[in-house]
Each structure stands twice: as structure tokens, then as C-alpha cells.
Amino acid sequence: MNVDPKLSAAEALVKAIRTGEHSAAVALGGLLAEDVVLDTNGPMPGAPTEAIRGRADVLRRLSGNWAVTMALRHIEVGRGGGQVIDLSLFEPLLSVLGPSGADYKLTGQVPERVGSRSPIMAPRNVYRCRDGKFVALSAAMQSMTEKLFQAIGRSELIIDPRFATNAARVSNVDTLDDIIAAFMADRTLEEALELFDAAGVTVGPVCTIADLLEHPFVREREVLISLPDRDMGEVPMHNVVPRLSASPGAIRSPAPRLGEHNAEILEALGRVELAYRPTARRPDGWY
16 A cells, blocks of 8 residues: 555555454454453343444544554654554454453453443442432442441441452452442432532442433533534534643534535536536535
8 A cells, every 4th residue: 555655544444454364354343342342241140231332433433543643743753654554443442341351361260241340349330229310339449438338327347357358348249239229229319429429439320311411511511512403403412522722623513414515526626517416406406
């Protein structure tokens, strides 16, 4: 592949993996990686649970952005010219498994699915509140665990041999979760959040998309913005992220309709006759 010495671009590959045994399999990288992550997700017993679809595509785009930045920096410091970026769907998604590969090589044990728990720290889970809503809690650090036990009125658990260390809590996680779940079940989500916030315990609400659209953080930071739409009146879209202090960027308009700018583009190319269609949907005849 010829590469302009002054340019660097993330190669848009039809094949998901450019090299390796499965390089001829279209999108195999994404499916293979999704299946690997899928095996660790969901409750036991039961079948693996698929989480957010399209993660492989999203993570590859993020990795590709960083790769382009690094390649451009490589040019800027005078270390060479443009280069091809070899980036599959597989590697970025596999990286979210963290140390699972090392754990398996050391122990010979395939990790079991643990739902919203963590196999290496406790307590960390999602609990149902009295009003049917859920709160996510992570108090695996020793200091955070002690704050949690004090907040729920069970200070004696700090010195209980079953819960005195993280290793002990992981070994007795069922009992520990029952204690925390019973406390949550007697309180509404709002009551639980208020109590733990005052105690400095790391918790957060499990939000639906309806909750997120009205969440103070989302609204104050304008994480989602509304842009005009011909069919819907307006449509919520993700704002620019990340935002730089000197050049934060902005979304000027939503995505164009199919063929919306054909006339302008073809006119600039001197082929305006190609844009006219007698059966076009637009009243002026332009497609």
C-alpha cells in the first residue's frame, strides 16, 4: 500500500483482521472478541448475557483515534513519514478483559460469571431498593468497606473475621451481599443515595435512559444536546467529547439526509447533470 510521506490515516479495512489465521474472515475479529467478553458476562447459573452491542466497533474507533494522533506526532517530531495503521476489531475489545489471561495462566481456572459482582474484590454489586430501583455500590477498598459498615449500622463487621480483609470478604461474598441487600431493601433509592453520600461511600443510581436524559450531570455539562430534525422536530445527540480548553469544538448540524448535498458537490466537480433525477423526491427535482 502506497503511503503519502506527509500523511497518516487509519486504514478502513473490509476484513476485520489484517493479519493472522483468520485474516480472510469478514468481521470475524469483532464477533470473536464479542464472544470472549460475552462468556464472562451474566449471572451463574445461566447462559452468558450479551451487553452493549457494537462495542468492538466503538472501541476500535477510539483506538484508531489515538493511533492517528501518535502517527501524526511521529511525523511532527521528525522521526519518519506517514504509515499504515494495522488495527483489527479484536485487540481493543479483548483488552477490556484486563488481567484475565494472566489469571488463567497462573491458576489454570477459567473465570466464572459472577453477574455484577467482582471475582477479586468485595463488596461490589447492584442492589434493589424498596421502591424497585437499583443502586450500584463499590466498597472494595478497606477504608471504604469500613465506612460502609458504619453507615449501615454494622460497625462490628469491621473486625468480623469473615469480612475483615478483602480476601475474606470475597470468600464470604454471599453472606456479605445478603447483609447489604437487606439494608438496601428497607430504603428507597433516594434515601440510600443520600445516606451513603453523607458517609462518603461510593454508590450511584442505576439509571434508565429516561433518567439519564434528565440527570443533573448530563444537563449541566450538556453531554447530550438537541438539534433540529425535519422528521422529529429535534433529536438528542451526543455532544463533542473530549473538550479541549482552547478548541472545545461544536456540532454545527445533524447528519445530512441521503443525497442532500449531491447538487453542491457535483456542481463543484463540474458534473451537475448527474444530480438531477426526474423522479426525485424533492419538489425542485434535485435528488
